[in-house]
Amino acid sequence: MGFLDFMxxxxxxxxxxxxxxxxxxxxxxxxxxxxFAGGEVxxxxxxxxxxxxxxxxxxTMYCTGFTGANIASTFEKKESGRDIVFSPIELFYRSGGGLxxxxxxxxxxxxxxxxxxxxxxxxxxxDRWGQQVFDDWKSRYKASPDALKRGVAFATKSEAIVGTDxxxxxxxxxxxxxxxxxxxxxxxxxxxxxxxTSYSAYHNVELLKLxxxxxxxxxxxxxxxxxxxxxxVLAPDYEVLYALSFIDxxxxxxxxxxxxxxEQNQGALSHYGLPREVKFEQYAASHFASTLxxxxxxxxxxxxxxxxxxxxxxxGGYTETDILNHLTNIRRTGKPIFDLNVPRKK
Numbered sequence: 001m002g003f004l005d006f007m008x009x010x011x012x013x014x015x016x017x018x019x020x021x022x023x024x025x026x027x028x029x030x031x032x033x034x035x036f037a038g039g040e041v042x043x044x045x046x047x048x049x050x051x052x053x054x055x056x057x058x059x060t061m062y063c064t065g066f067t068g069a070n071i072a073s074t075f076e077k078k079e080s081g082r083d084i085v086f087s088p089i090e091l092f093y094r095s096g097g098g099l100x101x102x103x104x105x106x107x108x109x110x111x112x113x114x115x116x117x118x119x120x121x122x123x124x125x126x127d128r129w130g131q132q133v134f135d136d137w138k139s140r141y142k143a144s145p146d147a148l149k150r151g152v153a154f155a156t157k158s159e160a161i162v163g164t165d166x167x168x169x170x171x172x173x174x175x176x177x178x179x180x181x182x183x184x185x186x187x188x189x190x191x192x193x194x195x196x197t198s199y200s201a202y203h204n205v206e207l208l209k210l211x212x213x214x215x216x217x218x219x220x221x222x223x224x225x226x227x228x229x230x231x232x233v234l235a236p237d238y239e240v241l242y243a244l245s246f247i248d249x250x251x252x253x254x255x256x257x258x259x260x261x262x263e264q265n266q267g268a269l270s271h272y273g274l275p276r277e278v279k280f281e282q283y284a285a286s287h288f289a290s291t292l293x294x295x296x297x298x299x300x301x302x303x304x305x306x307x308x309x310x311x312x313x314x315x316g317g318y319t320e321t322d323i324l325n326h327l328t329n330i331r332r333t334g335k336p337i338f339d340l341n342v343p344r345k346k
Contacts (some may be wrong), residue, residue: 064204074219183199215234315340
């Protein structure tokens with residue numbers, strides 16, 4: 001790191017990166033396949049071998065656009081051997097990016113439509129940011145029909161949510177590099193970034209590998225310094241708020257998921273032997289969905305077993321605080337606090 005970069009990091013330790021956390025509702029509705037709940041891990045590809053050349057996002061809020069474009073380039077290099085670079089700025093604006101950034105899910109869904117080549121819409125980085133700059137660049141980066149048509153051939157696979165415990169992340173890395181949301185603070189630029197005790201911004205990066213010790217190797221667009229190649233290491237306990245993989249879902253995946261939930265949660269799904277009150281369930285579901293808006297990093301975990309959670313609240317004697325603690329522990333350790341198949345012990 002050069003002296004100017006050091007001073008910049010010292011006085012501006014955590015820039016606003018441009019990631020707005022996705023809503024609880026959108027996360028809960030993500031498709032998910034059971035392979036990413038953990039399980040046996042095969043030998044994942046060496047995703048680092050396929051990453052594109054590092055590009056810097058500057059003062060912009062384009063982190064989601066860069067991560068999406070980087071993942072698409074990584075796929076293309078692995079699958080075809082070609083070094084094809086996509087336009088982060090076009091992906092950012094086409095997916096609904098705003099002055100303060102973009103949602104990870106918006107970008108993932110736009111990647112399904114295709115990606116515009118960097119040669120068609122080169123990514124220019126302004127030297128400052130603000131409403132006027134945003135409006136000016138947005139007006140320039142509408143792709144032509146021909147550019148969009150050329151980009152359709154590079155559409156990525158469907159996105160699916162991934163558990164944030166190490167077992168789930170390792171399993172998902174067998175299929176694709178991951179788009180992950182993390183919180184960053186003043187120590188983020190350390191050679192091995194330690195777990196952040198508080199966040200000054202949210203950031204979107206490409207997860208490439210989990211080391212044997214659990215360290216996270218990422219590809220990042222945030223830092224520019226002499227010789228920096230975009231690779232950065234996060235400490236083993238660095239919190240991943242949520243993650244997306246890009247996969248082709250198998251035929252009948254919804255039925256597979258419902259069957260597994262039924263098999264694993266017979267007690268809760270039978271309403272603990274109590275008479276069912278549908279209006280009570282509707283109220284509990286609505287109220288807890290509202291509560292989850294304040295806890296977006298828990299929403300994806302809750303969405304996996306939504307019916308079980310609603311029944312636990314209605315019939316099992318569990319409180320919303322119980323469920324929030326239960327989900328938080330799953331997010332942090334991969335292990336539940338309660339067995340939701342049995343009623344809450346008083």
